[in-house]
Amino acid sequence: MLRNTLIVGIVAAMASAVAACPALAQDAALTDPQIAHIAYTAGQIDIEAAQLALKKTGNADVRAFAELMARDHAAVNDQALALVKRLNVTPEENDTSAALAKQATETTARLEALSGAEFDHAYVENEVGYHRSVNDALRNALIPGAHNAELKALLETGLTLFQEHQAHAEHLADMVK
Numbered sequence: 001m002l003r004n005t006l007i008v009g010i011v012a013a014m015a016s017a018v019a020a021c022p023a024l025a026q027d028a029a030l031t032d033p034q035i036a037h038i039a040y041t042a043g044q045i046d047i048e049a050a051q052l053a054l055k056k057t058g059n060a061d062v063r064a065f066a067e068l069m070a071r072d073h074a075a076v077n078d079q080a081l082a083l084v085k086r087l088n089v090t091p092e093e094n095d096t097s098a099a100l101a102k103q104a105t106e107t108t109a110r111l112e113a114l115s116g117a118e119f120d121h122a123y124v125e126n127e128v129g130y131h132r133s134v135n136d137a138l139r140n141a142l143i144p145g146a147h148n149a150e151l152k153a154l155l156e157t158g159l160t161l162f163q164e165h166q167a168h169a170e171h172l173a174d175m176v177k
Contacts, residue, residue, distance in 0.1 A: 029145070030094075030141070030142070030145040031092065032089065032146060032147050032148050032151055033084075033089050033090060033091050033092035034091075034092045034094040034096075034097075035142050035145055035146050035151065035155070036080060036083075036084050036089065036091040036092075036151060037091035037092050037093055037094060037097045038094065038096050038097045038100070038137075038142060039080060039138075039142060039155060039158065040077055040080050040081070040091055040097075041097040041100050041101060042100060042134050042137075043073040043074075043076055043077040043080070043158075044073075044077060045100060045101070045104040045130075046069050046073045046127075046130065047069070047070050047073045047074055047077070048104065048108065049066075049069070049104075049107075049108070049111070049123065049126065049127070049130075050066040050067070050069035050070035050073070051066075051070060052108060052111060052112065052123075053065075053066035053069075053119075053120075053123045054066050054067065054070070056111075056112075056114075056115065056119050056123075057119065057120055057123070058116070059117075059120045059176065061172060061175060061176070062120045062123065062124060062172070062176065065124070065127070065168060065169070065172055066123075068165075068168070069127070069165065072161060072165065076154075076157075076158050076161065079154055080154060083150055083151065083154055087148065087150070087151075107126060110122070111123060111126065117176070120176045121173075121176050121177065124169055124172050124173045124176050125173055127165070127169040127172075128166065128169040128170050128173050131162055131163075131165050131166035131169055132166055134162060135159060135162050135163055135166060138155055138158065138159045138162070139159060142155055143155045143156055143159065
């Protein structure tokens with residue numbers, strides 16, 4: 001019961017951090033530097049969650065998934081950094097990226113308190129909810145809000161990849177129940 005309560009809390013908190021941020025409201029005007037910072041922050045959060053999973057899991061499937069998350073999100077973040085450097089744009093911290101970082105700290109603390117199968121289950125469920133929320137934010141706010149064609153293309157590429165991550169996490173969640 002405690003495990004399910006923690007899992008629900010972790011997933012709900014991450015989802016609400018992405019969905020409830022005022023900057024992601026459809027009518028909010030995000031700048032490209034703000035969008036770049038949000039996207040980079042979201043990727044970095046998943047890299048750090050994967051690194052935690054790699055330290056804590058003993059499950060080969062969870063380990064392989066975490067390795068994939070760390071590798072793929074690092075690659076996208078590297079592409080984003082190269083793009084903003086080439087465009088001479090400085091990513092701009094904003095309410096959304098700050099809320100994501102704060103929520104990630106809280107989620108990490110909750111995950112760190114778990115071990116074994118409880119950790120694996122909570123980590124994977126968090127990945128399902130987190131990718132669902134980030135994909136919704138990309139699809140409904142960040143991509144439509146991006147003005148630079150190269151940034152928009154990178155976000156669209158990221159969305160395609162992260163939708164695959166979500167499907168992978170959903171499949172894995174069925175395996176680690």
